[in-house]
Amino acid sequence: MxxxxxxxxxxxxLWLAAAIVAILVIATRLVLSFDLxxxxxxxxxxxxxxxxxxxxxxxxxxLLVIGISGAPxxxxxxxxxxxxxxxxxxxxxxxxxxxxxxxxxxQVPEPxxxxxxxxxxxxYSRSSLRQALQTRLQDLAIGGGSVLLELLAxxxxxxxxxxxxxxxxxxxxxxxxxxxxxxxxxMAETHAASxxxxxxxxxxxxVRKSFAALPVSTPLSLELTGVGxxxxxxxxxxxxxxxxxSVLASGALLLVLLLVFRRPRLLLLAALPIVTxxxxxxxxxxxxxxTVHGITLAFGFTLLxxxxxxxxxxxxxxxxxxxxxxxxxxxxxxxxxxxxTAIAYLALVFSGSQxxxxxxxxTAGGVIVAVLATRTWLPLFLAKPQASAxxxxxxxxxPVLRYMAAIVVLVAALFVVYRTLDAGLWxxxxxxxxxxxxxxxAADRALRSAAVTPDMRYxxxxxxxxxxxxxxxxxxxxxxxxxAVDDGVLENWQSVSQILPxxxxxxxxxxxxxxxxxxxxxxxxxxxxxPFRTDxxxxxxxxxxxxxxxxxxxxADISATPLRSWLDSHLxxxxxxxxxxxxxxxxxxxxxxxxVDQWEIAVDFVDLQASSVDLMRDYRTGAGRTxxxxxxxxxxxxxxxxxxxxxxxxxxxxxTAALAVTVAVASTLHGSLTVIHLVALLLVLxxxxxxxxxxxxxxxxxxxxxTDKGVFACAASTTLAFGILAASSIPVxxxxxxxxxxxxxASFLVAWSGSxxxxxxxx
Amino acid sequence: MRTLPTIQARxxxxxxxxxxxxxxxxxxxxMLLTTPSAWALxxxxxxxxxxxxxxxxxGFREERHNPMLKEPMILTGHLEYLRAGxxxxxxxxxxxxxxxxxxxxxxxxxxGEARKLPLKKSRSLRTILxxxxxxxSGETARLVSVFNYELSGSTDAWSVHLTPIxxxxxxxxxxxxxxxxxxxxxxxxxxxxxxxxxxMDILRNDPAP
Numbered sequence: 001m002x003x004x005x006x007x008x009x010x011x012x013x014l015w016l017a018a019a020i021v022a023i024l025v026i027a028t029r030l031v032l033s034f035d036l037x038x039x040x041x042x043x044x045x046x047x048x049x050x051x052x053x054x055x056x057x058x059x060x061x062x063l064l065v066i067g068i069s070g071a072p073x074x075x076x077x078x079x080x081x082x083x084x085x086x087x088x089x090x091x092x093x094x095x096x097x098x099x100x101x102x103x104x105x106x107q108v109p110e111p112x113x114x115x116x117x118x119x120x121x122x123x124y125s126r127s128s129l130r131q132a133l134q135t136r137l138q139d140l141a142i143g144g145g146s147v148l149l150e151l152l153a154x155x156x157x158x159x160x161x162x163x164x165x166x167x168x169x170x171x172x173x174x175x176x177x178x179x180x181x182x183x184x185x186x187m188a189e190t191h192a193a194s195x196x197x198x199x200x201x202x203x204x205x206x207v208r209k210s211f212a213a214l215p216v217s218t219p220l221s222l223e224l225t226g227v228g229x230x231x232x233x234x235x236x237x238x239x240x241x242x243x244x245x246s247v248l249a250s251g252a253l254l255l256v257l258l259l260v261f262r263r264p265r266l267l268l269l270a271a272l273p274i275v276t277x278x279x280x281x282x283x284x285x286x287x288x289x290x291t292v293h294g295i296t297l298a299f300g301f302t303l304l305x306x307x308x309x310x311x312x313x314x315x316x317x318x319x320x321x322x323x324x325x326x327x328x329x330x331x332x333x334x335x336x337x338x339x340x341t342a343i344a345y346l347a348l349v350f351s352g353s354q355x356x357x358x359x360x361x362x363t364a365g366g367v368i369v370a371v372l373a374t375r376t377w378l379p380l381f382l383a384k385p386q387a388s389a390x391x392x393x394x395x396x397x398x399p400v401l402r403y404m405a406a407i408v409v410l411v412a413a414l415f416v417v418y419r420t421l422d423a424g425l426w427x428x429x430x431x432x433x434x435x436x437x438x439x440x441x442a443a444d445r446a447l448r449s450a451a452v453t454p455d456m457r458y459x460x461x462x463x464x465x466x467x468x469x470x471x472x473x474x475x476x477x478x479x480x481x482x483x484a485v486d487d488g489v490l491e492n493w494q495s496v497s498q499i500l501p502x503x504x505x506x507x508x509x510x511x512x513x514x515x516x517x518x519x520x521x522x523x524x525x526x527x528x529x530x531p532f533r534t535d536x537x538x539x540x541x542x543x544x545x546x547x548x549x550x551x552x553x554x555x556a557d558i559s560a561t562p563l564r565s566w567l568d569s570h571l572x573x574x575x576x577x578x579x580x581x582x583x584x585x586x587x588x589x590x591x592x593x594x595x596v597d598q599w600e601i602a603v604d605f606v607d608l609q610a611s612s613v614d615l616m617r618d619y620r621t622g623a624g625r626t627x628x629x630x631x632x633x634x635x636x637x638x639x640x641x642x643x644x645x646x647x648x649x650x651x652x653x654x655x656t657a658a659l660a661v662t663v664a665v666a667s668t669l670h671g672s673l674t675v676i677h678l679v680a681l682l683l684v685l686x687x688x689x690x691x692x693x694x695x696x697x698x699x700x701x702x703x704x705x706x707t708d709k710g711v712f713a714c715a716a717s718t719t720l721a722f723g724i725l726a727a728s729s730i731p732v733x734x735x736x737x738x739x740x741x742x743x744x745x746a747s748f749l750v751a752w753s754g755s756x757x758x759x760x761x762x763x
Numbered sequence: 764m765r766t767l768p769t770i771q772a773r774x775x776x777x778x779x780x781x782x783x784x785x786x787x788x789x790x791x792x793x794m795l796l797t798t799p800s801a802w803a804l805x806x807x808x809x810x811x812x813x814x815x816x817x818x819x820x821x822g823f824r825e826e827r828h829n830p831m832l833k834e835p836m837i838l839t840g841h842l843e844y845l846r847a848g849x850x851x852x853x854x855x856x857x858x859x860x861x862x863x864x865x866x867x868x869x870x871x872x873x874x875g876e877a878r879k880l881p882l883k884k885s886r887s888l889r890t891i892l893x894x895x896x897x898x899x900s901g902e903t904a905r906l907v908s909v910f911n912y913e914l915s916g917s918t919d920a921w922s923v924h925l926t927p928i929x930x931x932x933x934x935x936x937x938x939x940x941x942x943x944x945x946x947x948x949x950x951x952x953x954x955x956x957x958x959x960x961x962x963m964d965i966l967r968n969d970p971a972p
């Protein structure tokens with residue numbers, strides 16, 4: 001007895017030491033990341049890379065959209081103006097727009113303010129100057145004000161406005177934005193990326209604080225939307241929902257275990273494998289990857305749920321036997337099950353996505369360590385039988401396995417899937433996974449509609465390893481697009497060369513600027529016979545002289561200005577390639593695509609919406625393909641280990657039928673399936689294999705009872721726990737919960753009816 | 764790339780059009796701060812005596828003073844009140860240009876080209892147009908919701924000084940001085956924040972359009 005106790009303590013000490021090592025590794029190595037794009041395929045097309053970059057850093061993702069309502073338009077306008085001024089002074093925001101031009105010409109953003117004479121083509125000839133002055137005179141005949149006069153004095157060609165018009169992320173007509181419902185609309189662009197939720201929360205707080213401090217007579221309402229605002233809202237909602245559902249699910253799990261085994265101590269023991277598995281899996285990915293994604297942890301812990309099954313099988317078989325004896329008897333089956341499950345999970349390593357690879361390694365490592373803990377640690381705590389031994393025949397007999405039930409179920413499920421899926425089996429839209437409530441998305445759309453944004457769906461993409469060559473190509477494309485605008489193929493476009501001309505062009509434009517004396521002479525000639533004062537354009541002459549000797553504008557110069565985000569959305573660096581993104585406004589897509597094909601410059605016409613669907617499809621088919629290969633390997637393994645073709649065929653058929661039922665249930669209740677369903681199906685595959693392997697064992701009658709009890713406990717607890725998640729309103733939890741709950745129940749019912757009903761009928 | 768020179772020429776034209784577009788936006792505001800007030804103040808000062816029924820037209824002579832000009836710019840032309848909600852300022856000298864304001868858009872005609880710009884998103888323009896409508900239809904309450912006013916003189920020779928209530932409008936516009944007699948508005952002076960001022964004399968005997 002003493003020997004047994006000391007062996008238990010020694011083994012426990014070893015496991016605890018291993019757990020401490022894992023915790024130390026996690027504490028020193030784990031860096032969490034929340035970059036969703038880690039879950040996208042690594043080997044993609046340029047279009048996919050562009051899409052991912054837009055999701056990560058696109059300026060649209062950093063816009064907080066602010067709506068103010070609850071008062072007459074004048075008061076709303078005052079509030080909008082004051083909020084714009086307050087937030088503009090906040091270092092958290094790159095820029096805050098409400099549609100109006102700035103009252104202060106000094107606020108023309110750099111580098112436009114300094115480089116406006118190099119950003120556009122200007123003809124400094126006397127006739128061109130004279131024509132420009134004449135046009136400005138006509139402007140002054142019906143326009144005026146300090147802003148216009150100061151601008152004209154430094155820029156008689158008005159190139160500043162031309163540049164700014166193209167630069168704005170939204171349409172700048174100079175008028176304050178009002179949504180259709182009368183709300184005044186502002187757009188505040190944050191420095192922080194939308195995935196930096198802490199910084200976004202800070203920005204949201206800042207907007208609310210500034211709004212609350214507005215000196216208004218009427219109480220106003222604030223509506224805040226945009227990716228960042230939604231992320232902040234969802235963090236709270238998801239956390240609360242996930243916590244509530246997890247507590248309920250865990251409670252349900254414990255209740256089932258208590259009802260089945262009636263021993264609270266066993267509940268504590270059941271937690272040991274899953275905790276050790278979790279620590280081992282996390283330590284493993286922390287060592288193998290620089291950062292671990294939050295989703296890897298969340299889904300990983302879910303997939304590790306199968307590890308709860310291992311102690312349940314042990315407890316069930318140890319009820320009339322010692323733990324050591326019981327584990328020896330069931331170990332071959334359990335080992336085969338865990339190897340099969342590990343192969344299925346490891347298939348994710350080859351899916352081509354870093355996030356999924358992490359998930360695969362985490363869960364495969366976790367289940368292996370969990371089963372080892374069940375094999376080597378838990379039996380020590382089950383030295384005595386849990387109940388008195390039964391005196392029944394120990395003669396072993398294989399169950400009579402029937403295929404018909406599985407075949408009927410499989411055919412029926414496939415028929416249901418075929419009938420319910422009008423729109424296709426898979427839903428590859430990223431939006432389908434969005435947990436943002438529909439009314440919040442509608443509010444966002446309504447506010448944004450106050451400012452016409454360029455159609456971000458279509459983009460022209462150029463790339464080159466030389467920035468200078470890329471910019472020259474972009475300038476050529478500008479000319480081609482201007483022709484396309486004239487022909488009505490699109491309304492407008494935004495390209496990097498509209499703010500950052502090539503070095504060659506900048507130098508040429510500098511050389512075209514006459515020296516100060518010559519420019520003054522030409523200007524004075526142009527001013528003859530006009531009502532303008534002779535010194536009216538002195539600021540223009542001085543600025544031209546400065547521009548002539550400016551260092552050429554480079555991307556780094558823009559990075560330190562408010563136009564950084566504009567540049568980031570039109571010029572990105574992917575590896576050693578510079579990529580220029582040209583956004584087009586209201587294009588006739590097919591015609592523009594045809595034109596682009598005919599251009600001598602290599603330009604990709606990218607449909608971001610189609611790309612996102614392609615991306616998800618590639619991701620899903622890639623993951624699906626590797627899982628299919630893994631399934632074939634598992635079948636081969638089962639055949640090799642058990643040596644019985646018919647039994648292997650039964651297991652494969654049973655698991656396939658259960659998966660088909662799961663797909664039928666999920667597609668009936670959720671419509672088309674998403675990648676979340678795919679990950680959940682992987683867990684169902686593991687559960688199905690586990691149940692089928694145990695129920696097809698050759699064992700004595702009493703052992704069969706223990707097996708039935710163990711498998712039932714596994715299936716009931718999993719179905720109940722995930723059934724609670726299925727009731728969630730958050731798509732990810734809902735998809736995961738229903739799929740696993742349905743899959744677990746189907747796996748048990750198909751395997752049990754195919755193995756136990758047959759035995760009874762035979763006997 | 765053989766077509767480059769032609770495309771270059773088109774691009775230059777496009778840029779010129781872009782500048783005109785921006786300038787036009789400034790013109791819209793300025794125009795509406797000027798012309799509508801002529802109609803508006805006539806109604807405020809003389810009440811029903813000066814009510815205008817479309818279609819109607821008056822000639823004008825306008826002096827525009829600003830710091831960039833060594834001498835004021837003198838414009839002549841006529842103002843048209845075509846129908847309810849539709850106003851047009853036609854400049855005849857020293858160059859030809861026309862500016863039409865309708866309920867949801869403005870049209871600028873310059874150098875043989877007409878450019879239509881939407882007005883629906885512009886709160887400030889809509890507010891001013893609303894004020895004009897108020898004056899033309901005699902709805903004084905709508906006018907005083909936009910401007911503070913100070914009336915002086917007699918029915919035969921009155922003057923009203925209008926200052927915008929809105930702080931935002933006040934950033935551009937110091938005030939309007941509208942004068943008139945017992946039949947109509949005779950002049951409008953607009954003072955802007957930068958010391959710029961425009962004086963428009965309404966010519967009584969302008970022929971109908």
